[in-house]
Amino acid sequence: MHRHEARNLHYDLRIEAGGVLACWAVPKGFSYLPADKRLAVRTEDHPLEYESFEGSIPKGQYGAGTMRIWDAGTYEVRKAKGIAQALEKGELKLELRGRRLRGEWHLVRTRQEQGKNWLLFKARDRYAGSGSDLFAGADMSRAVQKPLPRRLTRMEAEAGEKPFDDPDWLFEPAFPGRRVLARVEDTQVSLQAGAEDLSGRLPAITKALAGVRARTALLDGILVALDSGGRPSEQALTQELEQGGAAGSTGSGVVLYLFDLLYAEDWDLRGLPLRERKAALRGLLPDSGRLQLLEPVAERGQALASAAGESGLAAIVAKRAGSAYRAGVSKDWLRIPVSAAPKGAKAEPARRRKAADALPVAISNPRKVYWPEQGYTKSDLVGYYDQVAGFLLPYLRDRPLHLYRWPDGVRGKSFYQKQLPEELLSQLATVDVARDGEEPVLYAMCNDRQALLTLVNSGSIDLHPWFSHQGSLDSPDWAVLDLDPKEAPFSSVIKIARQAGRLLRGLGLEPYLKTSGSTGLHVYLPLKPGYTFEQSRMFCEAVARLLVRDHADIATVERAVSRREGRVYIDFMQNRREQTVVPPYVVRPVEAASVSMPLEWDELETDFRLADFTLLTSPKRLERVGDLFRTALSRPQDLAPAIEALGRQL
Template identity: 30%
Template sequence: MALEKYNQKRDFTKTKEPKGIKKDSDGALRFVVQKHAASHLHYDFRLEIDGVLVSWAVPKGPSSDHEVKRLAMHVEDHPMDYIDFEGTIPEGEYGGGTVMVWDIGTYHAEGNDDISKDNLTMKKQLKQKSVKVVLNGSKLKGSYHLFSIGADGKQWLLMKGNDRFADGKPFNELSILTKRDFDAIAKGHHVWERTQKSATKKIVPVKKSERKEEEKMDHSAQADGAFSADDLAEAVKIKSFPDEWRPQLATLTDAAFDNEDWIFEHKYDGYRALVQIHNKKATLVSRNGLKFNSKYPEIARTLDGTPQDMILDGEIVVEDTKGKSNFQWLQQYGDYPEKGTLKFYAFDVLYFQGYDLRNLGLLLRKKILKAILPKAKNIIYSEHTTTLGTKAFEKAANEGGEGIIAKKSDSTYQTDKRSRDWLKVKTNKQQEMVIGGFTDPQGGRKGIGALLCGYYDGNDLVYAGKVGSGFTEPILEDLRRKLDRISRKSAPFSTVPKEKNAHWVSPKLIAQLKFSEFTDTGNMRHPVFLGLRADKDPKEIKMEQPLVVTEKATQKGSPVTAKSSAASGKSRVEFSNLDKIFWPKEKITKGDVIDYYRSVSEYILPYLKDRPQSLRRTPDGIKSEGFFQKDVAGKVPKWVKTRKIKSDSAEESVEWLICNDEETLLFMANWGCIELNPWSSRVGSLNNPDYIIFDLDPKGAPMKSIIRTAHKVKETLDLLKVPAYIKTSGGNGLHVFIPVLPKYTYEQTRQFSHLVSQMVHRDLPEITSLERLPAKRQGKVYLDFLQNGRGKTMASIYSLRPREGAGVSTPLDWEEVNDALDLKAFNIKTIPERLQQKGDLWAHFFDDAIDLKSILNKI
């Protein structure tokens, strides 16, 4: 790239960056890696070639691990004088932000020992879009490879060569020249001057008073050396205080386990809260955004005046003299503060002094938390143990505690999400229930006799029994006052309980209960009232069943599996032939399929909800082709939701199955539906799809052609400013999806898909085809735009495929779409673990829906 582009992007009256002037390359070639805190933190990898610094932006930075490949975006060339630029580019200017010289040194072309030929060799490598160099820096040493993966030459991959320096160790993240972090560089206490004759620099020493100010944050944070600025190297600096964040939630599991990769904390019986400290003012916020300051002012007052901004995650509890928490006392604390001691247990930190810490590992966050936590009797750091979860659970049970929380020690913080990196193990069964009514008191009792409670299943409030114990007289009278204010004439439950003289109320209050077990009819046995909850929405209250079942306790490897027993919990599905072999070679059974779909239900159901299902049934496994079934009239249980729809060709309506919940999903799996095929539109807008499909069908084409075609599709959609989501087909191809507002017809979406496919084929005629006949497109990637049609279906995201290998149609990061992509790696055995690590990569898919008309107007 010419330096003209570099100069055009910069106003040199406002930035101290050097002007772009090409220089002759002589002697050993040089390289630099600059860490750049612009709008997005990234690393700039620059190689001297023919008198300029040829540059790539590497979002995640170089790695010393030979197996790790980093996306590198080819950007404009930079002048040689940029090689030691370290400082701040003003906001509003191109690349505004702080620049650090992360590493610097010399290099030569791999396989070439003649320095005089290095520049010519590098020019050839660059033209061939495959660069192999040997670096001699302070951090980066040995072989590194860069190769293009996109037709336009913009997208490359950077990887470490397999040599003795490929040790996988992390790098020091401070400036290689000044040992400073971004904050120190941004403050500008060191003034850098380039001399006329050489590339040496001089450092103007900082005054003691200035140095004290520069070190102020580090000193307050380190707390006797507990952590330093190095620990914040991977944290992201953000401009505004994030008061909209909400806590990460834990997933229920069935039993404790031992594992060296997990830590175990006490499960507190209180109110979950984030403490937001901003401008020396503390605000207590519930998991749903309610303010707790007026309810528990002592906690807020204790933390008011804290000089550093931070967000802490923890639990508000009231403890007795033995340190045991009591939820009822907490709920009644405003009226009876003398009953116990109010405390806040802090177990995580999300934000500190302008830094977003959520992407740091859990143990590092806890290290920072322990260092910065204000010292007070009622503000307590939540200790943890490692490895021995069963022992921690036994201790909690012996002390009458509620249980433990297991957390993966290297996990990041997932705001406002229920994660399988955090698991809760309860010593007794507890459940929140919505109050839908009550009975009259009997004998000398006042207030109420029993609460009539239930939980939500979709929009239905399902009755789960009555609760008549756990009340004191003041609680009974207080409950009666609250219930009378929300009285109604009709029962809110989907099935009205047969209780004489019952009083009905609007389902607005939530009771925290404990009980021994559920009966066969779905009612609680021996329920006890613990208190009311004001920190949750009643619509959130559902039957809580273990979504994770532990394996036999181990010291190594994954402690839990997303696999859940098909028979665990009460279910309307009657499972059969669970040991039947579906994949003979892999020895995968029907029960394994059911367990897989249970483990991914929370991820797959959003993509199935309200969509008619074209059922591909393979009850004998992959040894047969199976058959498609659309009409399920009279063939499925009454509780399975269906919808009569008249197809374009049939005269009579067909009754299609609708999968909106886990039980229906498991019913389909038990019915032999290895593969799930939903419509592209939903009930209520059946003629208007909410996504557009690009099916990249290989038909014998090599993998590199599929990869190249996928990136061309993305490049084309990027030009149109259209979001592109990619997934594996579960077989040999790839699918690219576009979310679209459901107000356009299938014909309109198919036309758009055809238009984009024509643009892709125009640029890649040698490897792609729009021919429908297979004989005319052998060896080419078929751009199948015809998949966009009413009633046409394709394997859902996270769907298994009934073919050898038990592949799964899996969402990908675009940076994973490269020459190293192995489609066989995404299968029934690997996806649950991948979901634990990455979550749903398409989580915001429907939020990104485009208005097709506005896009077409731009073309």
């Protein structure tokens, strides 16, 4: 399966048949929902060499654009003697075994367009569900293809001392219960608790595990039962196990909280970072009340510890987000005791507790309305930033910061501020941004949650960090194209963003996309150290001018609004020292209270609106998709080969 950015983005499904590749163009991609019938247009056969092709097809040639392998694997024909017979009949039932696409898929020829139009849809099997990627976008590149291990030693937590906050760690409540390894092999399910298999005593959970969206899987989790007060209880679990775990027995029944995925389908996932294993786990779980994903809390160990103590739990578990799954006791997992609630305090049921509790700053004027139309207050804004701090702080840390302060909300007066007053600056980490030989000039930085909430409490709705960081202020970490519509239709912004992504991928780069949170879109490139602002600006200018050359009817590099004539302004001038673009996840001072939100490139093909991502809705999206920019932080890119390739195009 190729992801093909030609005139329009589509996917090319290629099936080896009779010494060639039978091909279909799939404009809207794949869906695991059987009810979604996707158009698949039969195209000409391709030579087998196309199976491994990735790169750019020059303009003017057939299929001009950028092609990347989106998925690859093997297939087996169902209910036909072979692929030739199925093609002739016009009905293919294929068992696909890729990394993204698994299970049975159907291709059925229609009478439209002389039989060129086919319908592609998912069969109703164990893989059917939601999404277009079985593993929910997890980076599976480090997964190793090998048989399901017959024996395995669990990873165990080392004893920790006290709760802490750290953006590189995830935190989970340590529920009292029984740790189990759940093994799924087709219809066979086991629940291994040490030497004992509990599957026979827990038929409801065993049945739910049989519905996992994988033929083979190995999952790590803990069996939990709630007492009559809604709190996890080992006594309630023991009673449930003695009575067979059936619904309706004493307590509320047994639930299996799953927190790790060690193996799925053909792949050993133990070498993947924990955050990727959790993403894959989220994609495989069926909709079942008996199976629950144990959602971690990012960064905020102290808040979770406080909530856990009030709920009557004895400990939390801290896990390094980038850690592999290793046998035995590991320093990457820490079991940390928590303080119990004071005597006489009423503990809330665990199922109703949330981790967000006391803020590390006192909010001034918390009821002041910042967004009159929605009624959102200053307290709502501070609460949002408290929720997303773990996602936002990596894009702020160690960077000089400009503030855009709106002390009376979005309909009040506002002002930019680079050098903060002493009473505010004294509460923050600072960096001297003066050039050599100049008098010191101190700018604030936002390096932790308390600093973030202090700045928001001061009236700053969004934040504007530099493209460079402390210790390397003259060398940018990002190159950015700001697509500003002003009077242009947003459909033109989407088209230019799509073409920018296609062009940059054709140059061998991996661009990232986000909304501006206001009216446009931002295209980001993470840069390897050593480039100057002049080099990044010149590269972005060349890209912008190439886009304008090919799309002069809807794009311009004209800075004067009066001369843009309804075209999208491709702004490359922000790539300078001291210039800023808002980072991901900040709220913008606009009437919709919208958020600058990272996007999957394929989302450009959907009917999304900028107003879909707001102060209210964005935390839920982050719970679902995570930080789509996270790989940019660890994968800086080299511009030199791209500059050479760009020169050839110019």
